[in-house]
Amino acid sequence: MGEKVVGGPFALSDRQHYRGKLRQCLTGLARLLEEERFDRPKNLMGLEIELNLAGTDGTPRMMNAQVLERIASRDFQTELAMFNLEINIAPHRLGGRVFDRLAEELRTSLAYAHRKAKEVDAGIVMIGILPTLEQSDLVSSNLSDVDRYTLLNDQIVAARGEDFALDIDGVERLTCTSKSIAPEAACTSVQLHLQVTPGRFADVWNAAQAVAAPQVAVGANSPFLFGHELWSESRPPLFQQSTDTRPPELQAQGVRPRTWFGEQWISSAYDLFEENLRFFPPLLPICDEEDPLGVLDAGGIPKLAELVLHNGTVYRWNRPVYGVADGVPHLRVENRVLPAGPTVTDVIANAAFYYGLVRALAEEARPVWARLPFASAAANFDAACRHGIDARLEWPRRGRYGGTHEVEAVALVRDELLPLAAAGLDAWGVEPADRDLYLGVIEERCRLRVNGASWQAATFHRALEKGLGRDDALAATTRRYGELMHLGEPVHTWPVGLPEPVSLRREARGETWGVRRA
Numbered sequence: 001m002g003e004k005v006v007g008g009p010f011a012l013s014d015r016q017h018y019r020g021k022l023r024q025c026l027t028g029l030a031r032l033l034e035e036e037r038f039d040r041p042k043n044l045m046g047l048e049i050e051l052n053l054a055g056t057d058g059t060p061r062m063m064n065a066q067v068l069e070r071i072a073s074r075d076f077q078t079e080l081a082m083f084n085l086e087i088n089i090a091p092h093r094l095g096g097r098v099f100d101r102l103a104e105e106l107r108t109s110l111a112y113a114h115r116k117a118k119e120v121d122a123g124i125v126m127i128g129i130l131p132t133l134e135q136s137d138l139v140s141s142n143l144s145d146v147d148r149y150t151l152l153n154d155q156i157v158a159a160r161g162e163d164f165a166l167d168i169d170g171v172e173r174l175t176c177t178s179k180s181i182a183p184e185a186a187c188t189s190v191q192l193h194l195q196v197t198p199g200r201f202a203d204v205w206n207a208a209q210a211v212a213a214p215q216v217a218v219g220a221n222s223p224f225l226f227g228h229e230l231w232s233e234s235r236p237p238l239f240q241q242s243t244d245t246r247p248p249e250l251q252a253q254g255v256r257p258r259t260w261f262g263e264q265w266i267s268s269a270y271d272l273f274e275e276n277l278r279f280f281p282p283l284l285p286i287c288d289e290e291d292p293l294g295v296l297d298a299g300g301i302p303k304l305a306e307l308v309l310h311n312g313t314v315y316r317w318n319r320p321v322y323g324v325a326d327g328v329p330h331l332r333v334e335n336r337v338l339p340a341g342p343t344v345t346d347v348i349a350n351a352a353f354y355y356g357l358v359r360a361l362a363e364e365a366r367p368v369w370a371r372l373p374f375a376s377a378a379a380n381f382d383a384a385c386r387h388g389i390d391a392r393l394e395w396p397r398r399g400r401y402g403g404t405h406e407v408e409a410v411a412l413v414r415d416e417l418l419p420l421a422a423a424g425l426d427a428w429g430v431e432p433a434d435r436d437l438y439l440g441v442i443e444e445r446c447r448l449r450v451n452g453a454s455w456q457a458a459t460f461h462r463a464l465e466k467g468l469g470r471d472d473a474l475a476a477t478t479r480r481y482g483e484l485m486h487l488g489e490p491v492h493t494w495p496v497g498l499p500e501p502v503s504l505r506r507e508a509r510g511e512t513w514g515v516r517r518a
Contacts, residue, residue: 010285018285018306021292022277025307028292029273029322032329037301038198039330043428045355046193046332047089047102049340049347050079051110052125053117058478059132061122062142070116075109078144081185083130083137085113091193094355095429099348099438106344107488114486125482126347128222128235128339129186131456131474135226140180152313153181155283159245168237170230170386171223171457183242186225187235190347192335192354193321200362201269201320204333206369207361208318209262211354212337213380213393214417217409218445219350220388221339221452227470229460232388232453235339236317236381243315245283256280259315261378265369269331272320276311283313301329317381333358337381342452342481342491349441349490352434356421359428371396372404384409388453389445410446418443441490450492456481462497 032038053061062082079086087109092098114124143149163177196204220233231237240259244251256263256279266272288305295302301324308322321332338350361368369377372395380393391409396402398416418439425435445451456477463473476498484494 014285014287015282018282018287021287021306022282022310024292025302025304026270026273026277028296028302028304029307030270031293031296032301033198033268033270036198037329039195039325039328041197041200042195043094044091044193044195045094045098045351046091046195047106047347047351048191048193049087049106049126050188050190051085051087051113051340052127052130052188053083053085053122054125054130054132054478054482055121056123056479058475058482060130060137061117061120062137063120063122064144066120067113067117067122070119071113073109073112076113078146079185079188080144080149081138081182082142082144084144084185084188085124087113091195097431097434099352099430099434102351103344103348106347110344123482125478126188126341126343126485127478127481128188128220128233128341128452129225129238130188131224131460131478131481132471133186133226135176135178138178138182138186140182143180143182143185151284156181156243156245159281159283160247162247164242164244166238166241168225168228168230168234168241170228170234172228172230174226174228174230176226178242181242184239187222187239188340189235189336190338190340190350192338192351193332194335194355194358195330195332198269198331201331201333202266202271203362203367204358205269205272205318205320206265206367207358208333208335208354209265209374210361210368210372210377211357211417212261212317212335213377213384213391214357214409214413215335215337215350215354216381216384217388217391217393218353218413218442218451219338219346220385220454221341221456223388223453223457224460224474227474229457231386232390232451232457233339233385236337236385239315245281258313261317261381262374263378264374269320272316273307273311273322276314280310280314282310284309301327339452341485342455342494343485343488345438345441345488345490346452349438352425352430352438353418353421353442355428356424356430356435356439357417359424360420361424363427368396371402376404389449389451410449414443414446418446441492444490444492448492450494452491455491455494455496458496459498466498 055061060083064082077086117123167175216233222234240257246255292302317337319334321334376394384391392406393409394404397405460473460477463476
């Protein structure tokens, strides 16, 4: 959905025409795959991070347009709501000291953006869900002033035909309704891209699906929403429910949600694009003038614009991406499971773990997806989101006897997956210093059983024990998180609690605060 979208309202014939163009695009994709027209291996990875804007009191600031004007960099873009930004890092070749270079680029860019945001009394917070968000913040009037967001909201609301129901039962239970998709803006994530050849795509995607649960278990960072403590990683249920075009009757019939883990291992990238057409009605039936099959017949490379746009409205946790660069088509796997933050070091550690692990698993002689039922991978993802660092996962048993067994996520990561990730990074040609530094962060999280979610929850409860009310405890936790995030040491080293003066009383939202020492 990063492309400029302008359109609507749509006539009945628009959807029929669009559906026809989608079928042409899918035929075009099949021909490109059959004719082996795709780019050669380049070992390219990319990184996007969604960010929050918050004031010194920890509450959200609805001013991304003002902040972006000051940042004045193409690397930063709007996101769904006015308190969101996104940073896009240019593609890098996997190898050498790539992760140290990425970390330095991110630190420099985020520090610059934070300075610019402070000029308008805001700041950058890199976190899965901002704990101080209130339901009144997530309304359609706070969506970014961008055509594609307004249009997408209107089409999803129209498709649903009634209010969106949020019901997340975790440590506490949250139930509420929304008249728009604005609650989805609470979810700020990291997206990891990996360009792959068509021949390797299915193995990489299957591997990414299998490791989504371990990724979330060690990287969870979203335990709070609207004053409630929910799942360790509350983004997936929130995202699914806040974009759900299905009324209860269609849910009861088993109609698939647009935010989707999937239902089977694949043998080709084509499988995923074909599923998107078969299962999901178009939301944005905007047609390009290109004749994709005519372009192919003439020896050219089609943009497949309708297929790309439709793909952007199906929210898979590992999404296939078709793109054209310098006149050559390519495929990417976009990994979307991770929350933003807590620090640049943590983000890069998560990336190193992912890129190493999918390389190793995709090249195994007996791949994990041949030994693990897909339903178990989906159940693992759910368990990791709910329980985070304390999750227990089903995984193939090592040894000749086969089968699966239940294992603690931290034990699985420490004993089996980290060595695989190290081997995968070696295969990419990553320098040992980078490999050991960033995988060492994951190892320490497992040893200490600490991630962003567990730190937030522990600090929040410590604040309650000190006598703060819930709102003040969440605000104080957010402020302390922001301080430690900008200091930059990885989250497993953060002290729990609030050593600084903390607020006790909020006179008015974003206004006067009383203080008391914790």
